[in-house]
Amino acid sequence: MATAARAPFSTLPGDDELMDTLHDAPIDGSLDDPEPEPEGPRMTRLRGVLExxxxxxxxxxxxxxxxxxxxALAAANPTDLQDAHQKVCQFLSVEVNNEFEQVIAERxxxxxxxxxxxxxAEAKSNGITAGSRTMLDLQPDVAVRARTVPTKEAEIERLKAELERLxxxxxxxxxxxxHSKAEQAAVKYELLESYSEFQESAKVAAGIPIDDMERLLDTTLGHVRDP
Known part of the structure; x- marks a missing residue:
């Protein structure tokens, strides 16, 4: 049985350049590291704070x-203690800086x-609008007061409610x-009435002879004992 003849192997245009690129590419697939990000003013300030x-x-x-x-150690071996102190300070400085750089890189x-x-910088150049004015036009004290207005309004409402309750x-x-004053006036009136009646009774009693007073008392007590 006759078999169909295979077409000879051929390459398409551009295959040679692709093969050259694959041949020259590194085996591990690594690419050139991008340029490191330059440190700005905030990063410089952060380093200053750390230092x-x-x-x-x-x-x-x-x-x-x-x-x-x-x-005791300072008196016996001051040189050794000073050497240990220097090593501890050096170790602390190195470790802190290393951990700082590690955090900077990881984050x-x-x-x-x-x-x-x-x-x-972009916000300052464009101007962030707040209503009809830009934030750049506001003075710091005005901006601070504007941010505290809601808090002050809430405090005013709370004080109004407290005033209404008071x-x-x-x-x-x-x-x-x-009501207490009215009760006191009524009690005072009753006391004055009782005092007036007492004075009238005292005047009447003062005009009665003693013998008649004794007979009156005996009669009154007799009625009380024998109702």
Whole structure:
């Protein structure tokens, strides 16, 4: 049986360039690392804060403080203690900086801080509008007051409610006070009436002779004993 003849192997236009590219490409597929992100002002400021904090920490951990913590060792071997102090400070400085750089790299901090700087610069150049005015036209004290207006309005409403409650309590207490005054006036009137009656009785009793008073008392007591 006759078989169909195979067409000779041929390449398409551009295959040679593709093969050359694949041949020259690195085996591990790695690409050239992009250029590192330049550090902006915020990153520079962050490094300054770290350096200042580290210096303050090392300043607090000075040799005099170490010597006070280990007085016996400082008296016996001051050189060894000073050498140990220097090594500890050096180790602390190196480790803090290494961990700082590791966090910066893992979190891509430089790129994010630069992005924030770019965003702020773009906002300043374009002008972020707030109503009919731009934020750039507002003075700092005006901007601060504008942000505190909702809080102040809420506080005013709370104070109004508190004032209304106090006024209601005052009206209630005022009514109770007026009622108490009326009761006091009634009691005072009754006391005056009783006192007047007592004075009248005393005058009448003063005009009765003693003998007649005794007979009147005996008669009255007799009626009380024998109703």
């Amino acid at each position: 200042k904090s580290l210096q303050e920490t090392l300043k607090a951990c000075n040799f005099n403080a170490i010597r006070e913590c280990f007085p 891509n901090v430089i790129f994010k801080l630069n992005g924030l700087d770019r965003l702020i 006024q209601l309590d005052n009206r209630r207490l005022g009514g109770a006070l007026n």
